[in-house]
Amino acid sequence: MQRCLQLAQKGLGKTYPNPLVGCVVVHNQKIIGEGWHQAAGSPHAEVHAIAAVENKDLLSEATLYVNLEPCNHHGKTPPCVDLILKYHLKKVVIGSLDPNPIVAGTGVARLRENNCEVRDGILEKECAEINRRFFTYHTQKRPDILLKWAESQNGYIAPTSAVKEREVFWLSDSYSQQLVHQWRSEEQSILVGINTVKTDNPKLSVRKWTGKNPIPIVLDPSQQLHDEDALFHHQKLIHVSAQELAMASNSTTFNFPEMLTYLYNQNIQSVLVEGGAFTLQQFIDAQLWDEIRLLKTASELSEGVLAPKIRAQPLKKVSLQKDALHFFRNKALVPQTNF
Numbered sequence: 148m149q150r151c152l153q154l155a156q157k158g159l160g161k162t163y164p165n166p167l168v169g170c171v172v173v174h175n176q177k178i179i180g181e182g183w184h185q186a187a188g189s190p191h192a193e194v195h196a197i198a199a200v201e202n203k204d205l206l207s208e209a210t211l212y213v214n215l216e217p218c219n220h221h222g223k224t225p226p227c228v229d230l231i232l233k234y235h236l237k238k239v240v241i242g243s244l245d246p247n248p249i250v251a252g253t254g255v256a257r258l259r260e261n262n263c264e265v266r267d268g269i270l271e272k273e274c275a276e277i278n279r280r281f282f283t284y285h286t287q288k289r290p291d292i293l294l295k296w297a298e299s300q301n302g303y304i305a306p307t308s309a310v311k312e313r314e315v316f317w318l319s320d321s322y323s324q325q326l327v328h329q330w331r332s333e334e335q336s337i338l339v340g341i342n343t344v345k346t347d348n349p350k351l352s353v354r355k356w357t358g359k360n361p362i363p364i365v366l367d368p369s370q371q372l373h374d375e376d377a378l379f380h381h382q383k384l385i386h387v388s389a390q391e392l393a394m395a396s397n398s399t400t401f402n403f404p405e406m407l408t409y410l411y412n413q414n415i416q417s418v419l420v421e422g423g424a425f426t427l428q429q430f431i432d433a434q435l436w437d438e439i440r441l442l443k444t445a446s447e448l449s450e451g452v453l454a455p456k457i458r459a460q461p462l463k464k465v466s467l468q469k470d471a472l473h474f475f476r477n478k479a480l481v482p483q484t485n486f
Contacts, residue, residue, distance in 0.1 A: 148242055148270045151214040152277055154183040154192070160333040160359055161186050164416050166215055166245075166281040170196035172236075174209040193217055193227040197234060206234040214242035214274040216267070219254040228257050241267040242274030246285040280335075280417040283437060289407040291417045292435060293334060294427055295327065296454060297442035297470070303451035304424045313348040318444045322468040325355045330440070332358025334419040336385070336410075340426035341367040350377050351421070361419060364410070366426060368401060385413060403433040427455040439475035442467075 154169025162184050170192035172180035182195020193213060200206060217227035244252055244267060258265050275282055280291040297319040298304050305316055317324055331337055332353045344365055351363045363378050364385045372379055372386055392409055420430055430436045461473040
């Protein structure tokens with residue numbers, strides 16, 4: 148199962164809205180085939196793993212390991228359960244059941260009905276963790292929320308006024324900046340408030356990392372986004388205004404649970420929130436966040452915009468080149484694996 152998780156991780160950032168899945172086929176204590184889900188609409192991990200087995204006659208005496216329950220429905224690809232039954236695999240070992248209502252135990256049930264031995268719940272916590280975005284989306288009916296910001300040693304997130312007009316100000320060093328762009332490539336979307344758009348005119352891309360650009364989301368209750376803003380021209384932009392949420396036109400903020408329901412209905416599974424301070428604090432105050440990654444930098448500002456306040460202790464701290472990375476988890480919102 149550990150190998151399944153290693154394989155599944157290869158798809159991070161590439162499979163949305165599908166989960167991360169790795170699969171291993173074992174015969175006589177030897178791996179004879181393995182694979183992972185590489186992109187939405189492409190073959191699933193089980194298909195790749197079975198295809199990798201050179202001698203298909205061995206499959207009827209083999210065990211298939213997979214970190215998430217095999218699907219039992221027709222989508223863009225056929226059901227993986229059909230393939231497993233076609234080759235008469237004698238045993239299937241599963242990490243966690245699939246929280247998606249169209250699967251949710253039906254894959255396991257069908258395998259057992261056809262005399263395939265099934266074990267589930269193997270490294271269940273680790274399997275749920277790798278797919279925490281997928282679990283949050285299906286169990287809580289909202290995207291998984293990751294908050295990120297960098298702050299100075301004395302608690303500021305940015306100078307009071309822009310150093311350069313309409314240009315991003317970085318407190319963190321070049322290594323941390325590259326790391327942030329890696330994080331962007333791993334999430335399905337990235338969110339900022341309209342004040343950040345007007346101040347920094349960000350592109351929210353992964354130009355410092357090789358990967359897929361996240362879908363940009365702009366919170367803009369009073370509809371200030373203009374064609375002079377770089378994000379205005381993004382083909383996949385999700386522009387969240389009062390109009391989309393049927394709010395009063397003079398509203399200056401959102402009902403956050405309602406806003407997240409809107410994003411859920413747009414099939415957004417994960418959101419990286421990059422600011423600004425006001426937007427980040429709203430997520431914190433509403434207790435609508437799953438993880439926080441705080442970069443405590445070596446920089447100091449004599450004055451500026453105060454960083455968001457979080458009443459929690461970091462789960463862990465990691466020293467980077469010049470910055471310190473603090474990880475937080477919202478324990479009240481840990482995805483449930485029983486459904």
